[in-house]
Amino acid sequence: MKHVRAAITYALFPVTFFGALWGALVGIQLELSKWLVLAGITASSAVVVAVCERIHPVHRGWNRSRSDVGTDATHALVSMILLPYFLEMILATSLLVVAIQLADVVGFALWPNQWNLLAQLVLAMLISQFGEYWVHRMMHECPLFWRFHATHHSPGRLYWLNAARFHPIDTAIGHVSALAPILILGAGSEVLLLVSVWVMVHGMFQHCNIHLRLGPLNYVFSMAELHRWHHSRKVSEANANYGNNIIFWDIVFGTRYHPPDREASSVVGLADLDRFPQDYVGQILSPFRWNKITGEGEPAMGSSSREDDPAANGG
Ligand SMILES: [Zn+2]
Ligand SMILES: [Zn+2]
Numbered sequence: 001m002k003h004v005r006a007a008i009t010y011a012l013f014p015v016t017f018f019g020a021l022w023g024a025l026v027g028i029q030l031e032l033s034k035w036l037v038l039a040g041i042t043a044s045s046a047v048v049v050a051v052c053e054r055i056h057p058v059h060r061g062w063n064r065s066r067s068d069v070g071t072d073a074t075h076a077l078v079s080m081i082l083l084p085y086f087l088e089m090i091l092a093t094s095l096l097v098v099a100i101q102l103a104d105v106v107g108f109a110l111w112p113n114q115w116n117l118l119a120q121l122v123l124a125m126l127i128s129q130f131g132e133y134w135v136h137r138m139m140h141e142c143p144l145f146w147r148f149h150a151t152h153h154s155p156g157r158l159y160w161l162n163a164a165r166f167h168p169i170d171t172a173i174g175h176v177s178a179l180a181p182i183l184i185l186g187a188g189s190e191v192l193l194l195v196s197v198w199v200m201v202h203g204m205f206q207h208c209n210i211h212l213r214l215g216p217l218n219y220v221f222s223m224a225e226l227h228r229w230h231h232s233r234k235v236s237e238a239n240a241n242y243g244n245n246i247i248f249w250d251i252v253f254g255t256r257y258h259p260p261d262r263e264a265s266s267v268v269g270l271a272d273l274d275r276f277p278q279d280y281v282g283q284i285l286s287p288f289r290w291n292k293i294t295g296e297g298e299p300a301m302g303s304s305s306r307e308d309d310p311a312a313n314g315g
Contacts, residue, residue: 010215017205034192042197045200057209058212062266073161079164084171099184125198129248136174139170149167155269158207167283226258232268241257273294
């Protein structure tokens with residue numbers, strides 16, 4: 001069992017992640033339906049992560065349900081399946097016209113379709129994650145937007161299904177910021193499939209309750225070791241590691257946070273929002289009932305208390 005745990009710690013993420021990309025490339029070669037490939041890879045990765053959380057958790061307490069599975073499953077249905085599906089269809093159709101017109105104006109195709117697919121994927125991630133980085137940072141630093149993002153930081157434990165806990169408006173803004181630039185540039189459907197596979201698999205591992213060690217890959221991915229700091233109850237630790245899928249833009253803008261001498265706490269969630277609803281409907285309505293949740297006149301995470309914190313912009 002010792003060797004199994006060591007293999008999970010060091011090899012599970014890279015093997016599953018690169019295996020998923022390889023599976024997607026095979027699906028593309030076989031001309032399978034994009035949604036079938038994505039659903040198959042997401043479902044099998046979810047099983048792998050959920051099983052390994054039982055075998056080798058980083059915190060045993062996080063494996064105990066807190067009546068949150070139903071809420072997270074509903075978020076998964078809306079913010080991981082339905083909303084991305086319809087948003088991508090609408091954006092791909094409407095922005096195709098813009099992409100064609102833009103290519104006409106400049107006189108050549110802006111997207112390097114002749115590149116190897118994996119090189120196109122890296123380019124797509126760098127461009128799409130630039131927008132997502134700033135949207136995510138704005139969600140933390142602007143009190144109005146924090147109302148919508150607080151849902152994602154509301155769970156008191158981290159496990160694979162937390163990857164889906166997003167207010168739909170938060171999901172919509174993030175998706176548009178990530179997808180619109182690469183669609184306007186003319187990225188093809190094959191690249192979009194690889195991006196979706198990256199986002200799905202990475203998201204589950206990012207929130208998983210598995211003891212992982214990525215070593216130097218922590219300078220590439222925004223993985224669990226980094227993201228657990230982002231779910232800290234301390235604003236000075238949580239306002240960092242904004243990258244949803246890569247850590248590149250945090251390195252560039254100085255918000256990468258990974259202390260070498262200590263681990264992120266097992267106590268996660270919203271420090272000043274004990275009344276934050278834990279049911280799905282309550283979370284959907286929460287931005288519009290903000291004063292009731294925060295308590296009128298009291299400082300809360302995302303409002304005046306963050307601005308007063310000198311380390312509020314991360315570390
Ligand atoms: Zn966040
Ligand atoms: Zn998260």
